[in-house]
Amino acid sequence: xxxxxxxxxxxxxxxxxxxxxxxxxxxxxxxxxxxxxxxxxxxxxxxxxxxxxxxxxxxxxxxxxxxxxxxxxxxxxxxxxxxxxxxxxxxxxxxxxxxxxxxxxxxxxxxxxxxxxx
Amino acid sequence: xxxxxxxxxxxxxxxxxxxxxxxxxxxxxxxxxxxxxxxxxxxxxxxxxxxxxxxxxxxxxxxxxxxxxxxxxxxxxxxxxxxxxxxxxxxxxxxxxxxxxxxxxxxxxxxxxxxxxxxxxxxxxxxxxxxxxxxxxxxxxxxxxxxxxxxxxxxxxxxxxxxxxxxxxxxxxxxxxxxxxxxxxxxxxxxx
Numbered sequence: 001x002x003x004x005x006x007x008x009x010x011x012x013x014x015x016x017x018x019x020x021x022x023x024x025x026x027x028x029x030x031x032x033x034x035x036x037x038x039x040x041x042x043x044x045x046x047x048x049x050x051x052x053x054x055x056x057x058x059x060x061x062x063x064x065x066x067x068x069x070x071x072x073x074x075x076x077x078x079x080x081x082x083x084x085x086x087x088x089x090x091x092x093x094x095x096x097x098x099x100x101x102x103x104x105x106x107x108x109x110x111x112x113x114x115x116x117x118x
Numbered sequence: 119x120x121x122x123x124x125x126x127x128x129x130x131x132x133x134x135x136x137x138x139x140x141x142x143x144x145x146x147x148x149x150x151x152x153x154x155x156x157x158x159x160x161x162x163x164x165x166x167x168x169x170x171x172x173x174x175x176x177x178x179x180x181x182x183x184x185x186x187x188x189x190x191x192x193x194x195x196x197x198x199x200x201x202x203x204x205x206x207x208x209x210x211x212x213x214x215x216x217x218x219x220x221x222x223x224x225x226x227x228x229x230x231x232x233x234x235x236x237x238x239x240x241x242x243x244x245x246x247x248x249x250x251x252x253x254x255x256x257x258x259x260x261x262x263x264x265x266x267x268x269x270x271x272x273x274x275x276x277x278x279x280x281x282x283x284x285x286x287x288x289x290x291x292x293x294x295x296x297x298x299x300x301x302x303x304x305x306x307x308x309x310x
Contacts (some may be wrong), residue, residue, distance in 0.1 A: 008200075011193055011197055011200065012193065015189065015190065019186070019189065025304065025308070026182045029309075037308070041304035041308040041309060042304055042309075045303070045304050046184075048189075048295045048300050049158070049301065050280075052300070053297065055196075056192055056193075056195070056289075056293045057293045057294070058288075062142075063133050066134075069142060070149065073146045074149060077149065077153030077154065077157055080153075080155075080157060081157035081158075081160070081161060083162065085161045087160075088161040089162075089165040090165065091165065101165065101166075104166070104168075105165075105166055105168050107168075107169075108166065108168025108169070108171065109167070109168045109246075110154050111171070112168055112171025115171060118243050
């Protein structure tokens, strides 16, 4: 494929779109609304990554198995995070309590509030 | 007895040049590496709300500038690929040099940023947030550096009109490094 030129949109135009999305992703969180931050910061990150993968990496005109390979790695990561997250994000469960983590949270919050009052 | 080219360069066992397939394999494994670090960070961050008092000290504007630099360098990398497709080796080499310059700018800005943060006492051991911050961004920075070195080697050959297929390959790697930063930026600099 690399030996043959392939039709593509203007790369500079794609860069311009990415710049616009960058501006939105920086300005959006400044509004201070949590949902807007999630959409503009993380939603736009996913859109930007897709644009780079499609128009710069040309994953859409690669052999299909490349997209399956990359996609399956992402799925594996999501599975790993999903499987491990209850133990990491929570500090207690039905039969256990992560005392060290709970105390670190308390210490960190107290230290942070002290820093704010100074 | 010597071979003019590596055997892999002359072979297409899977319907695509072996070199390009190899780059996609590398990217697949890098997704696991960076996905692991970023996934772990997200989980820990959600379980440690007190990290907000630490993450507030990262500089969003520096992060945004570095995002601009990397996106622009990605543009240069794909323009290098476009030139290589037209068999214009010197043109491809020129754009690869611009891409490398973007990488250098990124690393210089990061060093200034980190020097400032370390001076203020925010080191890799001061808090688990900063441990994640320096590890994730540091590993990414090492990938930027490695990409720059390979890019310079490819550019040296491309300037002489040699091995132009490698321009696309290093470009794919560079775009992936950019994609990793696209996710690092909101996680470390925006979601405070």
